[in-house]
Amino acid sequence: MRLDWELAVRGYRRYAAYPAATWAGILTNSVFGFIQAYVLLAMYDGRDDIGGYDAADALTYVWLAQAMLAAVNVFGWSDFAERIRRGDVATDLIRPVHPLRAGLAFDYGRALYHIIFRGLPPMVVGAIVFDLTAPGNPLVWAVFFVSIALAVSVSFAFHFLYNLSAFWLLDYRGVMRIAIAVLAFFSGLYIPVRFFPDWLQTLAYLTPFPSMIQIPIDVFVGYTTGVELVVALATQVGWAALLFTACYAAFLRGTRKLVVQGG
């Protein structure tokens, strides 16, 4: 536990060391927030309910999605795939911690930094310019933060999984591009999953992607209530468990096959 904590602290500091990158990210998230907010607002011209959201819910959705984007790491990473490609993964194998565990601890440190410094500023910008909603019940806030924490796990495990494809593929980038494009759409980053036609929603909920953005936001805007809150969190836990199991199994198979050119 001590080790996980230390790794998380390193993860936090790694990102805290580049404030200019944080400012650049805040700017970009806010610009996209404005564009999406106005597009969705135009949908509410002459109606006040779409997919169970009113205009304030939809606007909150847009800004919350932009605020969570960095913390949940929607656009992915290829650090571990690069370690496999270069052979550095051999070093990871002689360490006493499983890379999956070390990576997750580090990623939680990063996510905490991103939720504070990449999450709050766009939320403030959105709240100043638009009428947003916020939960009144402290319990809902608590469930929301648990849900974000679970979203980070689901996202980490999913990204880790396609990173592992580098064990088998010379060029993992094609797989990564497709994985991220599908994730971005089905997580509800471009447009809320609630707005999808029924068949597409059904398809979306068969994937882990709504667990990354749509589910936490539904908790926040009050769409998910009562016992559904438990179902929502359980869904996220289920996907995290499934993906981590898949990662663990794939890593085991990959290391059996791994050949590192040494000297």
Add this chain to the structure above:
Amino acid sequence: MAESLALYVRLVSARVRSQWQYRASFALDILGVFLVTFLDFLAILVIFHNVPQLGGWTVEEVALLYGISGVAFSLTQLAVGQLDLLHQLIRDGNFDLVLIRPRGSLFQVIASDFRPRQVGRVLQAATVLVYALVSVDVAWTAGRVAMVVVAVVGGAAIFAAVWVAAICIVFWTVEGRESVSSVTDAGSFLSQYPIDVYAAWLQRLVTVLVPVAFVAYFPASYILDKPDPLGAPSWVSFASPAVALVAALVAGYVWRFAVRHYRSAGG
């Protein structure tokens, strides 16, 4: 100029030939990009699944915006996408090498790589554009047909100019790289929708400061005979080449100014 162009063609064809050595992977890469970028357009279809029109525009009309903007932006990505790697050149001090070679620095960065898989994105946007062109309710005149071509070419030039000007921030802060997409990617995203939906300040911003409204919106307004919310005269729709020219001049100036500010990583 002609010499540089010939050199560019040689570099690009070498790159294409090298990718062509792995034909299956090359084709799959293009196919992957082609299919995946449809998810982008699917978001627009989802909007119109819920509402019959957006800011007074129908799905076919928004598809026209998407098609023009998409083809223009993907051509820009194909041509100058290598600018994304400028921060690496600067961080590693390799921009020094660019400065000692007898060619323009911008030319060298642009010609340093070429990603043929982006052709998949061009094809996807072109597919949507063709769908839009055959399905919009328009009496096609020579002027309207010409406008489609002018919009795509002028639009690509405007996006490229915006990209060049924006990427210059990395000469001051390598970490600031992500802010570039707040005008490039965001500009492309914004121009997929009628600017009628945006607040007045944003409409003015994209007409004057970052002129992406000239990429698809003004040309499409002319083609579809739409009144302009800003009350701009109708000749504005034809202004995209002129806007592109001015933007290119400004971008060239910004680039030269930024290069003079380049301080090597040293070592």
